Amino acid sequence: MNEAKAVIETRGLRRVFKTRKETVEAVAGVDLKVWGGEVFGFLGPNGAGKTTTLRMLSTLLPPSGGEATVAGCDLLRQPQQVRERIGYVGQRGGSDPQVTGRTELVFQGRLYAMPKRAAQDRAAELLRVLELEDCADRPTSTYSGGQRRRLEIGIGLMHGPSLLFLDEPTTGLDPQSRARLWEEVRRLRKGGTTVFLTTHYLEEADALCDRLAIIDHGKIVAEGSPDELKRQVAGDVVVVGVGGDGRDALELFQRQPFVREAGAGDADGTIRLYVERGESAMPAILRLLDGAGLELKTISLTRPSLDDVFLRQTGRSLREVAA
Numbered sequence: 044m045n046e047a048k049a050v051i052e053t054r055g056l057r058r059v060f061k062t063r064k065e066t067v068e069a070v071a072g073v074d075l076k077v078w079g080g081e082v083f084g085f086l087g088p089n090g091a092g093k094t095t096t097l098r099m100l101s102t103l104l105p106p107s108g109g110e111a112t113v114a115g116c117d118l119l120r121q122p123q124q125v126r127e128r129i130g131y132v133g134q135r136g137g138s139d140p141q142v143t144g145r146t147e148l149v150f151q152g153r154l155y156a157m158p159k160r161a162a163q164d165r166a167a168e169l170l171r172v173l174e175l176e177d178c179a180d181r182p183t184s185t186y187s188g189g190q191r192r193r194l195e196i197g198i199g200l201m202h203g204p205s206l207l208f209l210d211e212p213t214t215g216l217d218p219q220s221r222a223r224l225w226e227e228v229r230r231l232r233k234g235g236t237t238v239f240l241t242t243h244y245l246e247e248a249d250a251l252c253d254r255l256a257i258i259d260h261g262k263i264v265a266e267g268s269p270d271e272l273k274r275q276v277a278g279d280v281v282v283v284g285v286g287g288d289g290r291d292a293l294e295l296f297q298r299q300p301f302v303r304e305a306g307a308g309d310a311d312g313t314i315r316l317y318v319e320r321g322e323s324a325m326p327a328i329l330r331l332l333d334g335a336g337l338e339l340k341t342i343s344l345t346r347p348s349l350d351d352v353f354l355r356q357t358g359r360s361l362r363e364v365a366a
């Protein structure tokens with residue numbers, strides 16, 4: 044990875060949407076640096092501002108404020124040059140159902156002024172590496188979700204961009220297609236392409252990204268490698284399931300000095316306790332519940348996850364927001 048060179052740099056990037064009823068600040072001043080050759084993730088709940096940011100960085104939407112350099116060019120002054128250097132795959136795919144995958148690819152190449160022969164060769168190469176040869180000459184309406192997503196990535200790659208934007212590349216895919224797409228992203232990174240993707244899957248951000256930014260309400264609330272971010276949530280997390288609505292237990296835990304923070308966990312009625320050392324906290328937790336006559340259903344010790352990072356920064360669980 045070339046640490047010295049930022050492929051994307053934004054300063055105070057903003058976007059406001061005005062409708063007749065209201066004004067929405069979808070992106071509220073974003074400062075980002077994405078290094079050459081890394082897979083950078085943008086993680087956040089619905090409506091956080093991920094797509095809006097991506098659309099601005101790929102010249103599809105003018106910013107309301109701030110500035111950015113993308114692929115070595117000034118976003119506001121050199122949008123055409125930026126467009127030539129990047130690929131963009133939108134959240135909702137844009138392939139024509141009547142047309143074959145191969146035709147789509149060649150057409151995209153022609154849009155970028157590739158000679159016909161070169162476009163055909165490039166399309167054939169992409170169909171091979173994306174393992175789409177079997178369905179290459181069928182209308183895309185017959186493709187599976189995973190095949191269609193891979194074709195869309197192929198469309199974004201036709202002109203050989205050094206930077207690829209992928210908006211929620213795996214949303215709605217089955218686990219097998221998702222794994223296949225992760226492989227594809229890793230292959231791109233190996234070939235030196237910088238990938239900027241958005242996701243609202245914690246596991247995806249954790250497994251796939253070299254670094255990520257967590258965005259909420261248009262603002263970046265945390266940024267770093269998955270490990271760095273998780274280390275910010277020092278200590279262990281004990282997840283306790285109790286009988287009833289859990290409110291008594293939550294209050295009880297919140298009063299304990301060894302509990303740094305206690306909050307309702309996922310929607311399943313569990314409580315998450317942030318403690319210094321899980322091993323010594325567990326017996327104390329059991330004694331407390333026993334003494335208060337509260338029923339213990341489950342107890343488990345986990346290391347902090349990216350969801351704990353989100354929870355600490357926003358007071359909400361990303362899983363909860365998604366549910």
Ligand SMILES: Nc1ncnc2c1ncn2[C@@H]1O[C@H](COP(=O)(O)OP(=O)(O)OP(=O)(O)O)[C@@H](O)[C@H]1O
Nearest residue numbers: 060067069087088089090091092093094095096243
């Ligand atoms: N054209 C528009 N007009 C008005 N508001 C908009 C417009 N586009 C986006 N917004 C609003 O801006 C905010 C951010 O939207 P955006 O699409 O960037 O979110 P997102 O993080 O991509 O969410 P998702 O995970 O659902 O794709 C939302 O509140 C959305 O309703």
Ligand SMILES: [Mg+2]
Nearest residue numbers: 093094095134
């Ligand atoms: Mg979006």
